[in-house]
Amino acid sequence: MTQIPDPAEKFVGIQISPISFIDEGVDAVLDTLQNRVGVNVLMLGTVSWLGLKTGRSISYKLDGWPDHGVPEPFTMRGGAYFNPDPRYYQNTLIKDFRARDAEMEGKDILDLVLPAAHARGMKVYVELMEPFFKYAGHGSVNNIAIPGLAQVMEVDVYGRRKDEPSTSNPDYRNWIHAIIEDQVRNHAIDGIMWCNERNSPLDQMMQGQAPGDFSEPARREALDRGIDVEACRRACIRMHEFLQAAIAGETFDDGAFITFLRVLMDNPALLVWERFWLERNKDLDRELYGLVKWCKPGLPFGLNVWNRNHFNIFRRAQWPWAEQTMYADWVKPITYQHQSGEIWAKELGIFQRTILRDFDPAAAAAVMQAMLGLKEAPLDSVIQAGMDPDTYVYGQCADALRGVHGKAQVYMGLGIDAPRVRADQAKCTPDIAYRSVMATYRAGGHGIVLAPNYASMHLTNLDGVARALQELGLKE
Template identity: 75%
Template sequence: MHNTEGSRPDPAKKFVGVQISPISFVDEGVDAVLDTLQDRVGANVLMLGTVSWLGLKSGRSISHELDGWPDHGVPEPYQMRGGAYFDPDPRYYRDTFMADYRSRDPEFTGKDVLKMVIPAAHARGMKVYVELMEPFFKYAGHGSAAAVEIPTLPQAMEVDLFGRLGGEPSTSNPGYRTWIHSMIEDQVRNHDLDGFMWCNERNSPLDTLIQGGCPGDFSAPARAEAESRGVNVEACRQALLRLYDFCQEAAAGKSFADGNLIAFLRVLLENPEALIWEKFWLERNKDLDRELYGLVKWCKPTLPFGLNIWNRNHFNILRRAQWPWAEQTRYADFVKPITYQHQAGEVWAKELGFFRKTVLRDFAPAEAQAALFHILGFDEAPWDAIVSAGMDPDTYVYGQCADALRGVEGKADVYMGIGVDAPRSRPDTAKMTADIAYRSVMATYRAGGHGVVLSPNYSSMRLTHLDGVARALTELGLK
């Protein structure tokens, strides 16, 4: 059961997590970091990024040029090469080409972050969860490593409509999928973890088309899987080509007699095989989440497994329909909706921009926002102020927490992902403050949430902003 609105949370069930990259423990020392998080902030759960090639997960601040350096840590760029920041056990990687993925960052020579952190955290009564996100490699806006030093990885890439290699590994590639399974089993079996959080941020074929991209995955393994499920792969590819042509023409400014939205729906209805491929892709994507849930539970039945839910799932009408909360409770013990409130206006503007380049090009931005806000249930700043204002914790965080609680129907805990200095990419994006942090935490518990996860990475958070979290926790009796 969730907290009754307005009631004080139970300190015995306190869950105040913080996502943190391995480099913070090297830069500041394990004891110093734990002292700060436990004593100053009031956190009791570490969400530790152990495997990544993304600076947002494994590095220092990726927006220091715009936001400046935080008031702790090392104020200089980190030449992250990425990989595993623990020592992989070779026994688990005999059936995958990705057996050698240990980070070669010189800062981590001879260091295993799980062995460094878990004993010290447990000695203080703090919990340690592993936190992972797919895509692991090249991801715009996430501080991707300059190169990924894994032999033959390019041969596992997705294949797009035109037969070209894509930018992400195919999750249907058996070697890549086995690596994900092996990497997670390795950590769960060999380390005294308290939980696991998984994030899946892949774009579906329709999503990719609307963004102006060329979708896949038409690699040999994906084709074989589709055919085994009775899907006519070539018919689907031809249908997606028709939609691709439309989206490219729309983005280039072509006028359609009945307007862009009607023209898009017409092409889609004339080529229903595109929806068959969308459904196949979506189910195969969800299969991975389900497989990982089952794997963790097989290894350690009582270990909590949760999903870190992309904010695009509540900003995008297609994704909102495709990822219902109730379904996700079948393979998650908890969910963490991402609500990086000060950054949310920028994220929303980008999302709306995708639609306005193609299917909603006939709408003025304010008109499109008003319609979509009504559909999605938002009550935020007007279009001309949404980026600079961000989204209000008292409406946005509260509303998303309430929505998630209704959706999970008591079958999963809801830990709200509270943005603390989430990276900005525009100078006009709202800046983080301690008051935003304070109100976000208070809104979570006022809505009945079970806890919070301070996100996306401690290495970029200002302690003066985290003081707002501490103030809220103190008032709530959780610190």
């Protein structure tokens, strides 16, 4: 039975790029979102080099252009779309990162949007996602024009510089702290949505990459915690060598899965490094939560939670909901329904190429679904079918609510025209949008966030959201 939400506690958010306000005009965008859709919270991307966060549609070649905005690619350069206050960046070498897109020249997106939104009774949350750079599949800018950025990169197990900044590097970490404090103190924002989508060392190896982070700052932190870094490095090398052999199709006497367990048990320092990495990753989330509360105790801080956390058995174990409530006022589980069949198949593919390669793919998928509590289409049709809102959105919302034990609000991240990567992938429809909203409230969710970016959403699909909100008494 659908829960009847309290209109006084309405939370209907939407993730939106700065460019949408430039293309369509601030008042026109707010009119559409408030009056046509029923949105009352803007999740505004303010710092990014990823098209999915601050640009126009990144899947226009496959999906065409939406029924609003400017129908042409945005040659974004990325960066900060507000004016950084130099006072906050004294303890980092990353100082020159203001966006230089011609369309945004001389414009501070927070100064443009905040007054107009507040005049309408709409809230504005800042949306930030780490990693900020070079994120495949998110429309990343090819060249990041930040002086000295190469100095803060991760180092892999073989001593080679990787392509993501090290979160242990004090310059990079202090920069993240600074961009949060700058916006919280200098702008009348109503909240922060933080997203952390980093791959752990084991995750990296399962995907065929050499693991990190063995940069000097990370090594020093590990030594300070009493960790034998060299033992961990040797263990990571051994696991990387095994997984490379598995991906290459090498034969193992006892099969890939048993051999994986043997390598893991013979090299327990690997788990020490995985645990160290995980805690440092969570430390960043905790630090930002504490920073926001120090600056403005009443300002909401929420986590945009990666859907890989419910598609991957290792990540599911590593990121329990109850723990996240210690550093979040609310959580947003990502459930991009029509897109998620392909993401689920891709996640399974990581295991099928490595530790589960000796098992029938359909049988392995069924077992994995059972372990993860998924009740979706079989592997051979899930990409085309997508995931059913009545089982997938409902189930993930119920799981999150059970996991937070009433200590955090649950705002479901609903995919509206989330970028597709193949022509036979399921498309969003007004019915999918409608049923996703209804499934959220039927499960007991506290609100919704329409995602990943308004710039790629069709208004006709957003009409499905509006219909559900009207039926729920959340829109006139």
